[in-house]
Amino acid sequence: MERWKSHMRRHIHRVFIQLLVIVMVLPALSAGASAADATVTLNPIANKQTGDRVVIAGTTALQEVTVKVLRPNETLLYVNVLQGPAFSDAFILPAAAAEGTYTVIVGREQDTAVQSFHVAKRPAATQSWSGGGYNNSSAQSGMEKPEVVRMDGKVKVVIPSVKANEAGMMNVQVDAAVLQAGLDLAAPDSKGVRTIEVQLPEEQGAKGHVITLPAEFIAAASLAHRIQVSTSEGTVTLPGNMFRSGDLERYAGSALPLQISLSIRKMNPVGLTASPAAEIGNRPVISLAMSVDGRDIPWNNPFAPVTVSIPYQPSAVELQAVEHITVWHIDSNGHTRPVTSGKYNPEHGAVQFRVTHFSSFAVVFVQKTFADLASSPWAAKAIEVMASKGVINGMSSTAYHPKEAITRADFIQLLVTTLGLAADAPKPFADVPSTAYYYEAVGIARTLGITTGTGSNAFKPKEFITRQEMMTLIFRAMDAADKPLAAGMEQDLSAFGDSAEIAPYARDSVAALVKSGLVQGTGEAIHPLANATRAETAVLIYRLYNK
Template sequence: MAKLRIAMLMLLVFFLARPVVTQASSEPNFQTVLSKESPTLNSTFTVEIAANLMTDLYAYELNLTYDRSKLEFVSYTAGEGGFNIDALLTNNGVRLAHTELEKKSGKNGDLKLATVTFKALESGDVKIVLSRVKLVDSQLAAVNYTLDASAIAHIVSIDDNNGNNGNNGNNGNNSNNGAEGNGSSIQPTTPSNVNGSTIKPVIRYDAAAQSVQSTVDLESLQKALNQTTANDKGVKKVIIEVESKPGAKEYVQTIPTSAISNDVKKAEIEIVTPLANLTLPDNMLQAGVTSNEQISLHITSVDPKSLQPSVQNQIGNHPVIQVTLTSGGKIITWDNRQAPVTVSIPYVPTAQELLNPEHIVVWYVDSQGKLTSVPSGRYDAKSGRVSFKTTHFSMYAIGYTNKSFKDLESVAWAKNPIEVMASKGIISGVSDTEFRPSQAVTRADFLVLLVRTLELSGKAGDTFADVPSQAYYYEAVGIARALGIAEGSGDNLFKPLEPITREDMMVLTARALKASGQQVTGGDTSVLQPFSDVAKISAYASESVASLVKAGLIHGNGRQIEPKSTTTRAEAAVLMYNIYNL
């Protein structure tokens, strides 16, 4: 807390420091140095900012300008010790700042001020300029400099690299490669080895970018589809098995755009790489996403040390991957809640994590460095992999978190389910330390839990008259109504803020399981006979209650179902936990 107070005080002094009109006789010299002069599209690289002839440097502000359509700011590190101020994105760049925390002399000599990590978004040249610098000494006197210390990154697409690097021994007459940098020509394809439903493409390795690239054509995909059988849902599966290359930090698989642009899901394509496996539904791309005939999936290993310090502290040494879709040399923004992609990452838990493997989680890392739990993330000991589903591509990290609450002693039977589901971000407490397990659950809150746990999606249907559009549960109730889960209580009312009874909880759950495709058998109400209060179950709820009892999702309270009782937060959490582990 003391450090925070000092930091805040220094921030105020830093930004309000009055500039000194006269500058030092020995002007400092600033340099910007790229880690890669020709980074590949979608890769990350760093810019090191250094200065010579520093005198009593206590704090500083750096302003970088660049084309934000071509570069994405990822993170930065600055100084040794002290305090890094959160990066501030501007219209044409980013502003960074660093300050010491204690009363002491500033630093002197030749110094490295910052290392900034960028992601290449678009091929072509992009100029990164250190345009303005403010230096503050230990007496809080400030000097401003207007500069043009710049570096130019020559961002190349995978296609450009293939053309520039020659034939790599794979295609002796690859003369057409020189035109691929315009994003409109077709990636050359060496025939793949197709064995049943498995395709093994020929790889090309770009040693400079540590990138493995491979292409599968439509003919090979169709051949593999013809040699496999559909599952019970009528969906076929093809596996593209990419050869491992020691030292590779990125795998790029190119496939025909049409292969994943169908209206209705009839097939899946699993891309298997050493970094991660991705299973793509053939309806994942919506109409008009790209006009190019080919599309490329990039799976890139990210060094956690390149991320913001606050993110590094949470992720530690856990694996981090970036998943991106490109076509014609440009990144394709993909977001389709109707066609989730399954991702699985090989992972070896630590000894501590193996004691509570259910607390191994997956986080989505956004462009601002914020971590958001991915509810479906889980570790499977048999496969040795962490898997999750996503409806958009971004950066993802494996993590470990053991959330607990201080008021669970009275519900020992629910303690582990509550802690696991809270760690995965599916449920939350009323505060960081309290869960209030005996508190009633409202009808709206229960639907929010159901939609989140089962990751239900759909276009919201007609709204209930008593569900306001600004309510936090509006979307969940709308999805539930569209999927036939929530029918309301008559007169176009849902009564969202009323406590939900146990039998209504089970009715909504049974409908939600059916909507999500879960195989839960219902109809046999004889399984309810052992319960002494079976006669209290409403006629409309009996089959739903029976299906959940038969599936082992509901066990009752001793010999009673208690259908008319109000559902508690603990009971709802246990049910969500049981559903999660179906």
């Protein structure tokens, strides 16, 4: 009986609480609904497919309203602040948007209006596609629309002819439907990444191109696709994750951005001192710039490099030493510095390089040499090529000191530079001062697990590095660069009479480098305990650079 009474008391208590909540909430809901009816009107929204444009429009008696779009799981997809009395906004549904019912809430506090719409996955495209999704401010009505085609396993978005504006720039806007159709056609590579080419038209006398794309296609959280923008000035391949989390919102202000524009322009090396201008000569110079919703931004992301290719026909002299064709970055003050990844690709007839920020870039031909290389003729080419590209430096402008040992700090600096490694919040060692030129490189190597130091939070940057230490660091760095080496075996070390001297921690690394051909030893020995020389290091760096 007591158990029954206790149960009834709990039941009555629950019912009382529920009734109390209803009594308190219903008036508030009713007041909110009537206020919403009076102050915010939201137009109906039709059902959509992924990649579609969603327009949010209506009227309000409020000075401003907040627009929120919720995903089917009730997480926030989009937010903006609009001014009354009439408001209109739009955004592009991401290609990877979840299917289901999306909710749009517009208003402020209790004064809100709500609409919902259903999103379905866009059907996969067939072999070709032609439709809307194209905007050109100078286009004539009835002009040809862009076409998406797949040929020889590659997908290309072909943009019809447009007219250059008064500034000589050809402006093209491509919307989500076109890009999504191309990505649906593209086959993923071995890493699951799809690539489409957007080919922009040419016009004699034009100075450059501006292409505008929906923001979400190059602001994804991970790399799922690339968009290759091809122009007569050059080709720029944009990774789908080229913006870090929060970057776009910071660039655009309070509202999430809708459009991102890339500018590719031919330039003259104006403002340079006589020496750089003379070295560039009549070789091509291009300027790359980016804007978000019409606002210029200083894009910079070391974790998502952009690949650039500039068409170039080397001279007869340059063809004799094509490895000395490289790239310089030109800053806003006209100063130059090497872009270490710059190299000529004869198959494509272009100079290719990677950048993590936008500016002006020039093709150059640099033949750097040192007066003391005769003592190490086997390393001379590697030293000269790597010095010409700005990867390595001499001990002075005329001397390299090839037989001297290299320090741990200098080797890490070369390794990080050559492989283009980056890491958030590099972890410092106690004996690496923040003012040291190698501070960032050593921190990156530690963060990525390439080096753990020598114990007690020390790195000993000024100590010389042994050959087996160097090979171990290279093996780990190749993993960090997503270029892992195939595992070696003990039999790969059997040709060396001193293989027993290799420390247990280094044996796998040394075997892998021997198997890959990066390390060949000297005669019948590999000298694992010897200090690595500057000449040996240059040869290894040269091989890594070209791998």
